Amino acid sequence: MLHYAVVFFVIAIIAAVLGFGGIAAGAASxxxxxxxxxxxxxxLSLLSGFFRR
Incomplete structure (x- = not known):
């Protein structure tokens, strides 16, 4: 899931450089x-790990 966040962040950066405001805003959101x-x-994963011990 973090991979998708990074991909959309890169798309937003590229779109912002090119001046496409709507695309950049959508990808950033x-x-x-x-x-x-x-x-x-x-x-949640960290908390469940602590409670299992």
């Missing part, structure tokens, strides 16, 4: 959503 989902899943 998708990257943000995937990043936050990854953070939540990582925290």
């Amino acid at each position: 998708i990257a943000k959503i995937l990043f936050f989902i990854f953070i939540v899943l990582a925290i």
